[in-house]
Amino acid sequence: MGRKKSPVSEGILKGEFFMSGDIACAEGALSAGCRFFAGYPITPATEIAERMAERMPQLGGVYIQMEDEIASMNAVLGASWGGLRAMTATSGPGFSLMMENLGLGIMTETPCVLVNVQRGGPSTGLPTLVGQGDMMQARWGTHGVYEIIALSPSSPQEFFDLTVRAFNLAEKYRIPVLVMADEVVGHMTERVVIPEEVPYFPRRKPNFPPGDYSSFQPGEDLIPPMANAGEGYHIHVTGLTHDERGYPVTDEITQERLVRRLVEKIRGYKKDIIILEEKGVEGAEVVVCSYGISARVGLWAVELARREGIKAGMLRLLTVWPFPQERIREVASKVKAFVVPEINYGQIALEVERSTGGRAEVIPISHMGGGLYEPEDILKAIRKAAR
Amino acid sequence: MNYWRKPLDIERIKLPRGKVYLIEERCKGCNFCIEFCPVGVLAASERFNAKGYHLPYPQNEEACTNCGLCEVICPEFAIYSLPRDGKEEEPRE
Amino acid sequence: MSQVEKPTVVPLEHPRESLLREERLPHIWCSGCGIGTALNCFIGALERSGLPLDKVAIVSGIGCTGRAAGYIKLDSFHTTHGRAIPFATGLRLANPELKVVIFSGDGDLIAIGGNHFIHAARRNIDMTVICVNNFNYGMTGGQAGPTTPAMAKTATSPYGNSEHPFNLPYLAAASGAVYVARWTTLHVRRLERALTEALLKEGFSFVEVISPCPTYFDRMNRLGEGLDMMKFYRESSEIAHGLDPRKADIDLGGKIIVGKFIDIEKPTYLDFQQEIQARMEGEPS
Numbered sequence: 103m104g105r106k107k108s109p110v111s112e113g114i115l116k117g118e119f120f121m122s123g124d125i126a127c128a129e130g131a132l133s134a135g136c137r138f139f140a141g142y143p144i145t146p147a148t149e150i151a152e153r154m155a156e157r158m159p160q161l162g163g164v165y166i167q168m169e170d171e172i173a174s175m176n177a178v179l180g181a182s183w184g185g186l187r188a189m190t191a192t193s194g195p196g197f198s199l200m201m202e203n204l205g206l207g208i209m210t211e212t213p214c215v216l217v218n219v220q221r222g223g224p225s226t227g228l229p230t231l232v233g234q235g236d237m238m239q240a241r242w243g244t245h246g247v248y249e250i251i252a253l254s255p256s257s258p259q260e261f262f263d264l265t266v267r268a269f270n271l272a273e274k275y276r277i278p279v280l281v282m283a284d285e286v287v288g289h290m291t292e293r294v295v296i297p298e299e300v301p302y303f304p305r306r307k308p309n310f311p312p313g314d315y316s317s318f319q320p321g322e323d324l325i326p327p328m329a330n331a332g333e334g335y336h337i338h339v340t341g342l343t344h345d346e347r348g349y350p351v352t353d354e355i356t357q358e359r360l361v362r363r364l365v366e367k368i369r370g371y372k373k374d375i376i377i378l379e380e381k382g383v384e385g386a387e388v389v390v391c392s393y394g395i396s397a398r399v400g401l402w403a404v405e406l407a408r409r410e411g412i413k414a415g416m417l418r419l420l421t422v423w424p425f426p427q428e429r430i431r432e433v434a435s436k437v438k439a440f441v442v443p444e445i446n447y448g449q450i451a452l453e454v455e456r457s458t459g460g461r462a463e464v465i466p467i468s469h470m471g472g473g474l475y476e477p478e479d480i481l482k483a484i485r486k487a488a489r
Numbered sequence: 490m491n492y493w494r495k496p497l498d499i500e501r502i503k504l505p506r507g508k509v510y511l512i513e514e515r516c517k518g519c520n521f522c523i524e525f526c527p528v529g530v531l532a533a534s535e536r537f538n539a540k541g542y543h544l545p546y547p548q549n550e551e552a553c554t555n556c557g558l559c560e561v562i563c564p565e566f567a568i569y570s571l572p573r574d575g576k577e578e579e580p581r582e
Numbered sequence: 583m584s585q586v587e588k589p590t591v592v593p594l595e596h597p598r599e600s601l602l603r604e605e606r607l608p609h610i611w612c613s614g615c616g617i618g619t620a621l622n623c624f625i626g627a628l629e630r631s632g633l634p635l636d637k638v639a640i641v642s643g644i645g646c647t648g649r650a651a652g653y654i655k656l657d658s659f660h661t662t663h664g665r666a667i668p669f670a671t672g673l674r675l676a677n678p679e680l681k682v683v684i685f686s687g688d689g690d691l692i693a694i695g696g697n698h699f700i701h702a703a704r705r706n707i708d709m710t711v712i713c714v715n716n717f718n719y720g721m722t723g724g725q726a727g728p729t730t731p732a733m734a735k736t737a738t739s740p741y742g743n744s745e746h747p748f749n750l751p752y753l754a755a756a757s758g759a760v761y762v763a764r765w766t767t768l769h770v771r772r773l774e775r776a777l778t779e780a781l782l783k784e785g786f787s788f789v790e791v792i793s794p795c796p797t798y799f800d801r802m803n804r805l806g807e808g809l810d811m812m813k814f815y816r817e818s819s820e821i822a823h824g825l826d827p828r829k830a831d832i833d834l835g836g837k838i839i840v841g842k843f844i845d846i847e848k849p850t851y852l853d854f855q856q857e858i859q860a861r862m863e864g865e866p867s
Contacts, residue, residue, distance in 0.1 A: 169698060181676035184675070341661060558770065
């Protein structure tokens with residue numbers, strides 16, 4: 103797999119490699135301390151599972167292939183409460199099956215990572231070909247009121263980096279974090295540099311004895327410390343609306359207190375959570391706003407536009423959810439238009455439109471999946487918007 | 490005609506003695522304890538708790554052997570027995 | 583009933599209090615329901631087992647029995663409908679020190695969670711599954727489920743159920759469980775013993791507990807109160823240890839075969855993992 107053999111200390115790779123996005127994702131997880139993977143084979147995410155099956159035993163971690171994606175998601179939640187950093191990886195149909203228990207993870211504030219290497223849909227759709235149609239599902243796929251964190255890589259290197267980041271955000275905010283990749287990023291092979299050390303946010307442990315502990319009593323930062331199973335705290339964890347002790351209390355007041363906190367603990371930290379990459383946004387007339395593989399094509403289109411003398415800029419969403427509406431609004435007051443290419447019929451484009459508040463035009467560029475845009479498609483829209 | 494065999498040590502063995510305790514507010518009046526007490530200690534009383542369930546009471550407390558069946562068959566964790574006087578008999582395991 | 587009633591209430595603690603979240607009692611289950619008795623026996627079994635209780639985790643799904651986890655003062659997880667077993671699988675594998683027990687109902691474990699049930703048994707994951715079977719979905723109002731006997735009336739089979747039920751001991755055994763027993767909520771002593779054995783068994787152990795549902799199933803089938811069902815168990819249970827579980831079908835109003843059907847040894851999932859680990863370490867790289 104590696105072009106260069108790198109020294110392996112304690113089984114974690116370090117150095118420069120030539121690897122696919124899926125493999126980089128798996129290695130990113132391992133570098134971040136992930137020691138539990140549960141999954142179910144599905145194209146185009148299977149390579150992550152295969153890599154984990156090979157690597158986990160080398161690192162004393164657990165790989166288990168479950169009977170379906172519902173089970174995989176649940177095993178991941180269970181493993182997190184068992185004290186391990188845990189993840190699963192899937193694609194469209196499997197992502198749909200995970201939705202219910204993604205909600206359990208949100209409600210029970212269970213840190214874990216869920217990777218979706220998106221393919222064309224709906225249904226079985228295009229198993230081997232690219233899509234970005236699950237972006238709204240990532241935001242709204244499980245029922246109820248909540249916030250979610252979703253990251254979107256545009257390259258194998260970024261797939262590595264954002265997987266590491268996903269684990270840290272998951273622990274920091276006690277929430278399942280989604281890595282919304284796509285088939286092209288998953289399968290493309292590029293140079294990936296694995297650093298000596300990656301950032302590590304440890305689990306927030308209670309610093310008081312079992313008797314004084316309420317499993318869901320938040321600190322001032324709205325996030326409760328987390329005792330794992332087997333530590334003597336006798337925690338109770340339920341998907342029902344619950345009080346600070348974790349006991350079910352199904353009434354309006356408890357719902358208000360709990361769910362508002364679950365939302366606010368993400369909304370209140372958007373500055374920390376959101377990362378954007380901007381190129382030439384200041385002074386631009388037209389900004390291409392995109393994510394994942396579409397952003398790479400978009401960036402090339404921006405380059406072409408600039409060569410033609412058009413003041414074009416690029417705003418790439420590495421964090422898609424929570425949505426950076428404040429920044430979009432700011433930019434909207436200075437530009438004529440946003441061009442939003444994505445491999446769906448306009449999902450993030452709607453968010454951009456909402457965020458601009460009518461201050462700038464929003465031009466969605468839609469593609470039903472199975473392939474990528476030509477930069478020319480995006481360039482045409484940029485030219486038109488700049489006129 | 491019965492042919493019960495008499496245990497050889499019947500004279501030496503003291504029967505354990507127990508006393509029944511009820512946590513009234515938990516009782517839901519299912520009557521399992523009354524029906525299945527092997528020595529008929531309990532009976533239904535006319536008293537009822539705050540939720541309106543009729544409570545059992547020990548009409549024949551002397552007979553209690555502290556076998557603990559009421560305790561384990563009770564779905565409500567509402568009834569249990571302890572050794573009476575606590576001296577002549579060790580508590581059940 | 584005009585006897586003099588001696589006060590029997592004393593401010594002592596119920597002997598099982600230390601393992602109960604007593605501030606949550608009385609529990610939600612109906613008068614005459616057997617789930618509380620099953621839980622009572624389970625707590626007795628936990629005490630008997632001698633397991634280090636800080637290392638025991640209880641996982642439930644959804645439904646009446648699914649609430650059990652919420653009453654046990656140990657690490658306890660009330661998950662989503664049908665998903666207790668895969669959640670427990672993750673918990674168990676992440677921390678091999680844990681003893682993981684799934685305490686849930688027939689609809690939860692066998693209908694919506696049926697796939698997880700058979701696969702966990704097949705893998706021989708080290709866990710104890712306790713299934714309280716009351717032949718219907720109590721929480722939602724008494725609908726037909728995977729164990730509802732043929733022709734039985736429920737809220738969704740008002741003219742009689744036209745499906746065959748699963749025979750749970752047979753299903754568990756066929757799927758690979760290493761310990762399989764069935765008792766009713768009447769057989770409290772035997773049930774407690776079986777649960778103790780199951781807790782101490784390595785591998786996938788399964789205990790079915792037949793329970794009354796006086797509010798729905800028993801009422802709709804004119805079977806009487808909870809107490810009537812308990813009397814019925816006394817009359818109609820037949821103990822048959824070691825019986826081929828395929829002969830343990832339950833028909834409406836028919837006899838209930840109880841006993842320990844399976845108790846075998848087989849490598850567990852973790853045994854295989856350890857063997858693989860040992861091989862990897864033995865191999866020159």
